[in-house]
Amino acid sequence: xxxxxxVLSVTILLFMLFYVFGPDPAQIMAGPKAPAEVVENLREQFxxxxxxxxxxxxxxxDMLSFNLGKSLVSKEPVIxxxxxxxxxxxxxxxxxxxxxxxxSLFFAFLSAYFVNRIxxxxxxxxxxxxxxxxxxxxxxxxxxxxxYHFGWFEISGYEDGFIERWPYLALPILLYVxxxxxxxxxxxxxxxxxxxxxxYMLVARSKxxxxxxxxxxxxxxxxxxPVVTLVxxxxxxxxxxxxxxxxxxxxxxxxxxxxxxxxxxxxPIVKAMVFFGAVxxxxxxxxxxxxxxxxxxxxxxxxxxxxxxx
Amino acid sequence: xxxxxxxSLMRKEIIIGLSLVLCLGGLASCTKxxxxxxxxxxxxxxxxxxxxxxxxxxxxxxxxxKVELLYDTLYxxxxxxxxxxxxxxxxxxxxxxxRHKNGKVTYIITLKKGILFHKNPCFGKKGTRELxxxxxxxxxxxxxxxxxxxxxxxxxxxLWEGADTFLLESKKKTPTxxxxxxxxxxxKNKYTVHITLKRPHSVFLYLLMQQDFSILPREAVEKYGExxxxxxxxxxxxxxxxxxxxxKMIFEANPTYHGRYPTKGTSKDQQAGLLxxxxxxxxxxxxxxxxxxxxxxxxxxxFLKAEVDFADIPRERYGDVIQGNDISADMKxxxxxxxxxxxxxxxxxxxxxxxxxxxxxxxxxxxALALDIPSVLNKxxxxxxxPSHSNVPxxxxxKGQGSFKHPFRGPNVKQALDELxxxxxxxxxxxxxxxxxxxxxxxxxxWVESMAYYLKKVGITVTYxxxxxxxxxxxxxxxxFELLMSGGVGSYPDAEDFLSSYSSKNYPDGGNYYKFLxxxxxxxxxxxxxxxxxxxxxxxxxxxxxxxxxTELPVIPLMVYNTFTLRYSYIKNYKSNDGLWSIIKYLKxxx
Numbered sequence: 024x025x026x027x028x029x030v031l032s033v034t035i036l037l038f039m040l041f042y043v044f045g046p047d048p049a050q051i052m053a054g055p056k057a058p059a060e061v062v063e064n065l066r067e068q069f070x071x072x073x074x075x076x077x078x079x080x081x082x083x084x085d086m087l088s089f090n091l092g093k094s095l096v097s098k099e100p101v102i103x104x105x106x107x108x109x110x111x112x113x114x115x116x117x118x119x120x121x122x123x124x125x126x127s128l129f130f131a132f133l134s135a136y137f138v139n140r141i142x143x144x145x146x147x148x149x150x151x152x153x154x155x156x157x158x159x160x161x162x163x164x165x166x167x168x169x170x171y172h173f174g175w176f177e178i179s180g181y182e183d184g185f186i187e188r189w190p191y192l193a194l195p196i197l198l199y200v201x202x203x204x205x206x207x208x209x210x211x212x213x214x215x216x217x218x219x220x221x222x223y224m225l226v227a228r229s230k231x232x233x234x235x236x237x238x239x240x241x242x243x244x245x246x247x248x249p250v251v252t253l254v255x256x257x258x259x260x261x262x263x264x265x266x267x268x269x270x271x272x273x274x275x276x277x278x279x280x281x282x283x284x285x286x287x288x289x290x291p292i293v294k295a296m297v298f299f300g301a302v303x304x305x306x307x308x309x310x311x312x313x314x315x316x317x318x319x320x321x322x323x324x325x326x327x328x329x330x331x332x333x
Numbered sequence: 334x335x336x337x338x339x340x341s342l343m344r345k346e347i348i349i350g351l352s353l354v355l356c357l358g359g360l361a362s363c364t365k366x367x368x369x370x371x372x373x374x375x376x377x378x379x380x381x382x383x384x385x386x387x388x389x390x391x392x393x394x395x396x397x398x399k400v401e402l403l404y405d406t407l408y409x410x411x412x413x414x415x416x417x418x419x420x421x422x423x424x425x426x427x428x429x430x431x432r433h434k435n436g437k438v439t440y441i442i443t444l445k446k447g448i449l450f451h452k453n454p455c456f457g458k459k460g461t462r463e464l465x466x467x468x469x470x471x472x473x474x475x476x477x478x479x480x481x482x483x484x485x486x487x488x489x490x491x492l493w494e495g496a497d498t499f500l501l502e503s504k505k506k507t508p509t510x511x512x513x514x515x516x517x518x519x520x521k522n523k524y525t526v527h528i529t530l531k532r533p534h535s536v537f538l539y540l541l542m543q544q545d546f547s548i549l550p551r552e553a554v555e556k557y558g559e560x561x562x563x564x565x566x567x568x569x570x571x572x573x574x575x576x577x578x579x580x581k582m583i584f585e586a587n588p589t590y591h592g593r594y595p596t597k598g599t600s601k602d603q604q605a606g607l608l609x610x611x612x613x614x615x616x617x618x619x620x621x622x623x624x625x626x627x628x629x630x631x632x633x634x635x636f637l638k639a640e641v642d643f644a645d646i647p648r649e650r651y652g653d654v655i656q657g658n659d660i661s662a663d664m665k666x667x668x669x670x671x672x673x674x675x676x677x678x679x680x681x682x683x684x685x686x687x688x689x690x691x692x693x694x695x696x697x698x699x700x701a702l703a704l705d706i707p708s709v710l711n712k713x714x715x716x717x718x719x720p721s722h723s724n725v726p727x728x729x730x731x732k733g734q735g736s737f738k739h740p741f742r743g744p745n746v747k748q749a750l751d752e753l754x755x756x757x758x759x760x761x762x763x764x765x766x767x768x769x770x771x772x773x774x775x776x777x778x779x780w781v782e783s784m785a786y787y788l789k790k791v792g793i794t795v796t797y798x799x800x801x802x803x804x805x806x807x808x809x810x811x812x813x814f815e816l817l818m819s820g821g822v823g824s825y826p827d828a829e830d831f832l833s834s835y836s837s838k839n840y841p842d843g844g845n846y847y848k849f850l851x852x853x854x855x856x857x858x859x860x861x862x863x864x865x866x867x868x869x870x871x872x873x874x875x876x877x878x879x880x881x882x883x884t885e886l887p888v889i890p891l892m893v894y895n896t897f898t899l900r901y902s903y904i905k906n907y908k909s910n911d912g913l914w915s916i917i918k919y920l921k922x923x924x
């Protein structure tokens with residue numbers, strides 16, 4: 024119920040913001056030099072001259088029935104545009120996200136194992152550097168040195184065939200991984216160090232379990248709750264794509280679409296993106312709740328117990 | 334605290350991590366399988382997004398250059414002749430113009446026979462059909478259909494008899510009735526159209542060359558409906574083969590294209606090898622691939638790797654690439670050629686004359702005199718642009734009317750201070766801080782900051798107010814700006830295109846964006862529309878209008894292009910046209 028209220032509130036708030044402060048969509052469609060009659064006719068055509076409550080009602084009805092309307096700029100159905108753009112975005116972000124997760128987990132374990140030793144400090148220093156350097160520097164370095172100078176990657180571009188697209192995505196994926204490593208490694212390292220100190224680790228070892236068993240059966244499972252939280256939070260942002268990388272590498276994804284829609288006042292696209300963002304965020308929250316219960320059955324039991332006592 | 338056994342613990346992670354790194358390496362190695370640079374493919378780039386390709390809803394010059402590949406207009410500019418000359422395209426010859434005693438003007442247009450539309454399912458089993466006079470009338474009626482929303486609507490409503498009735502009818506909710514007669518547009522026979530104007534309009538022929546006036550088949554509009562903009566069907570030199578929005582457009586040569594390479598040129602054209610393909614069927618290159626490359630740096634790197642055949646020079650690199658008045662030896666070694674590019678564009682600083690401070694001409698003059706525009710351009714753009722003296726770019730200046738040197742060109746601090754004194758604000762005292770609205774972005778911010786530096790010297794304070802395209806539209810149409818820095822791109826090489834913005838009759842609210850009202854200017858504007866193009870009287874009038882804008886200063890001209898376009902030497906048949914129209918159909922590659 025909370026999720027539905029959140030999604031509805033976001034949808035209404037966005038509509039009000041655009042209605043009150045936003046530009047006139049009819050004027051956008053018609054252009055700056057369009058005569059008043061053309062603008063007025065477009066208002067009539069798109070129902071933009073109707074009273075606020077009627078427009079809001081139509082807007083909510085459209086959202087709930089997933090009728091996302093048409094782009095004001097290209098006149099294409101928003102759902103078709105999403106279908107075209109989701110593939111490139113997910114092709115970039117999903118592999119990059121999985122790789123970055125696994126690689127950061129690897130380095131986080133390494134760092135935690137050698138805690139306070141030279142390797143740990145080196146990893147931490149590298150983390151701080153990757154976090155401090157602007158993304159643009161990585162992009163320019165990647166394009167100039169790795170792609171142009173060494174010729175290892177494509178400089179920019181995109182092909183829509185499933186096989187053909189990967190050469191163009193390799194460099195942006197690599198950069199995504201590098202840019203996200205710093206923050207992730209530091210967080211996962213802290214989580215691991217926190218868990219290593221716990222009593223259950225001592226008990227597990229005192230039972231004579233191997234290190235592999237201690238780590239996989241106890242440490243990994245317990246550290247997964249904060250990790251799942253961190254991962255799930257990122258899901259809606261994954262759906263929105265990677266704005267900067269898409270822009271610089273010419274990848275026709277959703278991040279780039281969102282930016283252009285805001286700049287051009289293409290309200291149907293913006294409202295659909297925000298709506299889906301809210302839906303995915305809430306979906307992510309529900310997913311994380313389910314995962315918590317799976318990873319730590321006490322969470323479910325305790326809530327059941329609370330329900331019974333009530 | 335006991336440490337855990339790292340190696341055993343991390344076995345799986347190590348394996349997975351290494352596999353992923355190998356995968357990435359594998360992906361990168363795929364990049365070696367690049368397509369060869371071949372003669373049959375021209376590789377271009379485009380910067381601004383193309384929202385759709387419906388000619389009647391033209392939004393920018395960038396879109397027009399793509400639409401030109403797909404559609405034809407009745408007339409076009411001659412590829413080789415300079416100064417620019419109108420030549421027939423879909424029309425068999427130049428129109429016969431009849432001036433009636435009642436002031437009306439009729440253009441008698443005869444079409445070429447046997448011109449076929451692109452093959453498309455909209456034509457049924459036959460796949461195509463011949464273009465006729467009915468198509469011309471249908472395409473032109475779309476421009477006065479309120480549901481289509483063409484930018485030409487207000488102009489054509491004034492020019493064409495019956496256009497207002499058609500417009501009114503088209504506002505109704507039912508589908509527009511294209512059978513409704515518009516007396517200004519008459520089909521005389523299968524290949525002849527008469528267009529009658531209520532009054533003379535000197536640049537009407539130039540208008541007919543705009544992509545808005547492209548000829549298209551009714552069947553395609555009806556089949557594709559609102560998606561027609563994504564399914565272009567024309568008679569142009571190319572057909573759209575593939576369009577991945579925001580990524581790539583692939584055009585394939587139209588095998589039935591009617592155009593031929595011009596057979597006449599000057600001796601210079603002959604020497605430059607521009608007549609080697611005289612009389613050949615166009616287009617000469619089979620495939621055109623246009624990549625969407627928004628950012629200048631990747632665009633430049635792709636050009637240096639010969640992955641695109643043409644380039645513009647990023648401003649940061651301009652000083653290295655251009656040395657003196659030519660491209661550097663390094664570039665030449667790479668087989669790169671450069672051609673000077675003036676372009677039909679100018680950037681200006683506009684005053685909002687609704688603002689009481691700016692209604693004082695001495696304040697406006699003080700602004701103009703305080704600015705050191707050449708220094709700003711040198712510092713910011715390494716002379717990629719040059720200072721302009723008029724909001725009309727030199728390419729559109731009337732010939733033989735002398736120089737248009739700006740009478741209030743700075744830097745002249747002393748004179749600027751004198752003007753402020755005359756305005757009643759000695760040393761800038763009493764003037765508030767002004768906002769300069771300009772596009773959001775580093776170069777505009779630097780521009781405004783540089784102007785602020787020079788204006789501060791005379792006691793005037795300005796700050797940068799960044800706006801995106803939507804905010805820009807809002808401040809412009811509602812007159813909510815103080816100063817506006819913006820550029821204008823022309824559509825045809827005549828000053829009227831740039832002067833129209835200052836006529837007080839050209840906008841829906843009866844004024845113009847800047848609230849510049851001058852009865853002389855308005856009268857002269859009417860005159861230049863009436864007087865024949867190229868007449869001495871018209872040239873004199875245009876010159877007077879340019880000078881009036883210089884002295885009245887509703888706008889301070891800032892800069893015009895002074896740049897080069899680069900291409901590889903394997904591109905043949907290139908003759909600069911300052912970006913006025915697409916020359917792709919004439920180009921050839923010889924690797």
